[in-house]
Amino acid sequence: MNFVVLSILNLFKGQIGDMSFSNFDSTIIFDKFAELQSSIGTLAVHDGPIAEAHVILLAAGVVIFLGVAGEAFFKKTGIPDVAFLMILGVIIGPVFGLIQPEAVIQVVPYFAALALIIIMFDGGLNLDIKHVIRTAHFSVTLAILGFILSVVMITLAAHFALGWLWLESILLGSIVGGSSSAIVFGLVRNVKISEETKSMLSFESALTDILATIIAFILFEAVLAGHFDIQTLQETIGRAIVVGLVLGFGVGIPWMYVSTKLGNAQHGYMLTLGILFVLFFLANSFGESGALTALVFGLMIGNKSHLAKILRFKLPRIELDDPTHNQLTFLVRSFFFVFVGLMASFGQLEYLIFGVLMTIAVYFGRILVGKITLTKRFSHLDRAVTNSMIPRGLAAAVLATYPITMGLPNAEAYPQLVFFIILSSVVITTIGLGKSKKIPPPESVEGGFVKPDDDSKKEKL
Template identity: 30%
Template sequence: MFAGEEAAVEIAVIIGIIGILIFLSHLLSEIFRRTKIPDVLSLFLLGLVVGPVFRLVTPADFGAVGPVFTSVTLVIILFESGVGLRINNLLKTMRPSLILTVVNFVATVILVGGTVWAFGEIGLKRSFMLGAIVGGTSSAVVIPLVAQLRIRDESRAILVLESALSDVLCIVFALAFLAAYKIGDLRVGALVGQILSSFLLAGIIGGVAAFLWSILLNRIRAFRNSLFTTPAFVFVVFALTEVLGFSGAIAALTFGVALGNAGFLRFPILKRYTLPEPLAPNDTEKAFFSEIVFLFKTFFFVYIGLSIQFGNFLWLCLGVDITLLIFILRIAVVRFSLQGAAPPADLATMAAIVPKGLAAAVLASLALQENIPGGEFIQNITYVVILFSIIGTSALVFLIDRLPASSLYIRLVSPTSAAQQDNIKSSDPVSE
């Protein structure tokens, strides 16, 4: 067989695998609906098998496309989740979301940083840098997962906001600890200012961009093949925000929230530019956004799975231990910060959802790229935590839907009796 024919066969096989993956993802979603076994876990394990286990595919095979693809996936997921958030739920959940985000992040940084420092492989600043890297939750994992869970809209909004906000904290604090290690000084004032500007200005950019787009949307819809123009505009907003030095993720989420609640943005002076009805995305556009998220999510989790790397066995054990500590800590964090903010059954689910993902992987790679002593250790520990936090979250979500795991977690996160909580669970309205 000639070289050209071999290449053609390889391309045909790859195209066939892509089609099979899409069908498999639909099958896994249906399995999740019936059994509560998360499709995220199955896709992740598939990537793990074809990547680090059998080495059939490596991240290097994707070249520069891989990191770009993961970033595009994150933007699309954040935007689509924002479109689905109602402003009234958002306002009600902003305070508990902020409390949960800050408490969980600070507690995780202290716990992980202290544990790693006691292990003795790296110094104090680099240990706390590692704590900051794994201190949040992954938007790309949390959002698709909670969209399929039977919990209240308010509880879902809290988890979505936490994942978006914590990504910013992870990035800012990890880079701050990295700079502190290099120059020997941690500048707290500059750090606080950077966090506030990243949150506030990114939110303003996303909100203003959504407002302008809602005015243009009616005219844009008159064009042929215009469904993808809104995601394309989100990409532009994300890129502009990142170039300005703020959080593109927060801008994308804010854009989605503002556009999805366009009725709250209308002013009498703008009536001549807008339709009588709010120019929010219509049902066709929302269905299209959902299809895009489904498609990107499928390949994203396979890619993350095959990107996992393992170091020596001792580091693997330390990573597993850190992951277990994070899950135990999460129970205390949810109990402390969210009492009364959600039904006990929802709190039990929220206590199980603490996966790490894209931001952690990127930050861990940065430590190695900067030639920081112990960079390989930081990267390998992070990858182990990503792997087992996703596996643990998926397994617990499955188990909490069943007794006795549900009853145990409810007792741990809420002071009321398990019997009372079961009654609450059966009587509370939920979103399918």
């Protein structure tokens, strides 16, 4: 109850602070109180827990079971388990009402932060730095062109079709502007494409997650303030990149050395996780979302054998506690996508239509960007998989919750629109990957570059 009262007071303070008394108009007072009443209505949550304890445990058991079953089903069919988890959230939330979405919103910001850093860290651990360097120019080009094109298309549609203001439309476009690293990292491991293409798609999705996060937070403040400053955008992106790289490398390299001295310590992984949480706090304190820091830190730890040769220090045989990390990543990822389903709403048909049409537009935009970016060295299979890889997911779901907690205009619409875009993008990606399986890999390499370079030939010999 105290949470609700404090939230109401903060809302009241914010509403009064927005008023200008220089040109007093009594209608402003009534309009503001009407907005305040509407805002208070969204805070009508239970004083007790989200649901009864036994219901929560039942839901958790079902999530774990479905997550494991979905992962096995994905390996057999190529259909991402994300769709099953989101549908489960819809069933236990909006359909049967076992868990109230309004109560989940209180938990999501905290769980979302945990999910973001764990999955970005996992992505860094599984990236081969040699392949990342070789395909970095493709990844950056795909990320920037694809993100900009998606944002432009969604912005125009939201402004003219939904009647939103330009800033709100750009914010929506930024939230769903890039592919989801949480989904792409899992998909590329089970597709028979080249290692270069796997690294390119993984790194691209990580970059777009970071871009979406940084730009969205800038736009949150811009929507609240009512104006946008391009200089602030440039400074914020620059600061975020510098902070992310400095913290990721600055702490990752020393900890890479320290972790070798620990050997296979019983709690070695938990110590690494503790460092990751501290890095997330420092990154946020210095104006970075923590996503880039977690990615770079994971990249350092995951490639310590290769980096040890470059830095010239001996590396004893040590293995990261992979079972623990994999199980933690699985749990965090599974529960968050169920949370996305919990917040879904089917009250407005136009949001469903908008989400599906925008996803189709993004898909065709992806094909265009792929033609511009990928050279003839990529096989037909690599190109087909790249064109299909448009799933939206974790970052979009996380960012869609912030307009509600910040009291932005059209706040309730963001989770609904993002839900339909995520679900339809996963469906399109699944269909595209299914068609790609019918394409035979080139003879030279399994799914890889048609003409491997000299280094690849030497490695094979």
